Amino acid sequence: MELADWINRYAAAWERADEDLIVSLFTEDATYRSSPFRDPHRGHAEIRRYWRAAAGSQRGTRVRMGTPFVDHDRVAVEWWATMIDDGDALTLPGCLLLRLAPDGRCRDLREYWNVDKRHHDPFAGWGT
Numbered sequence: 001m002e003l004a005d006w007i008n009r010y011a012a013a014w015e016r017a018d019e020d021l022i023v024s025l026f027t028e029d030a031t032y033r034s035s036p037f038r039d040p041h042r043g044h045a046e047i048r049r050y051w052r053a054a055a056g057s058q059r060g061t062r063v064r065m066g067t068p069f070v071d072h073d074r075v076a077v078e079w080w081a082t083m084i085d086d087g088d089a090l091t092l093p094g095c096l097l098l099r100l101a102p103d104g105r106c107r108d109l110r111e112y113w114n115v116d117k118r119h120h121d122p123f124a125g126w127g128t
Contacts, residue, residue, distance in 0.1 A: 001025075001104030003068060007077060010096075011063040014081065017055040019048045026106050033110045058083040066127025073100045080122045091120040 006025055013021040023044045026032065031040040032047045034054065041050040055061070066078035075098040082091050094113025101107045 003070065003075065003100070003104070006100075006104060006106065007065045007068060011065050011079070013051075014055055014063045015061045017051075017058065017061075019051050022051045023048050024105075026109070027101050027103075030106055031108050033108075036110075036112070058085045060084050064122065064127065074098065075100060078127050080126060082119045088117050089119045091116045091118060093122070093126075 009021060009025055012018070013025070026044065026047055028044055029042070030044075030047065031042050032050065033040040034050060041047050061081060061083040064080045066080075068075050068077040076095060077098070078093070078095050080091070080093045082089070084090070092113050092115050094111055097110040097112075098106050099108040
């Protein structure tokens with residue numbers, strides 16, 4: 001899988017809360033750390049469970065992905081998401097740190113993000 005395809009599919013999976021699509025982006029033994037203060041989700045079953053809980057209540061989700069920085073099998077890419085979650089308008093800007101397997105799927109994901117209870121457009125220069 002090409003990196004651009006992975007990034008586009010990640011955004012589409014989030015916008016549609018598509019658990020099948022999200023797990024297809026990861027190796028069977030992948031780790032997904034959604035916060036530096038939480039244990040990582042390990043393997044497809046745990047990633048699916050996390051995704052169901054995290055994205056399942058979100059509506060009207062729009063995800064924008066920045067230009068990735070690549071160093072061999074490591075990738076950093078910013079994201080900017082807006083949504084309605086539990087009736088609140090939210091903006092979540094963040095960054096994915098990825099380690100890719102030779103087949104292009106992700107074997108390790110760490111993400112860092114912030115949240116604000118309003119919708120915001122990205123700032124000038126975001127994602128580059």
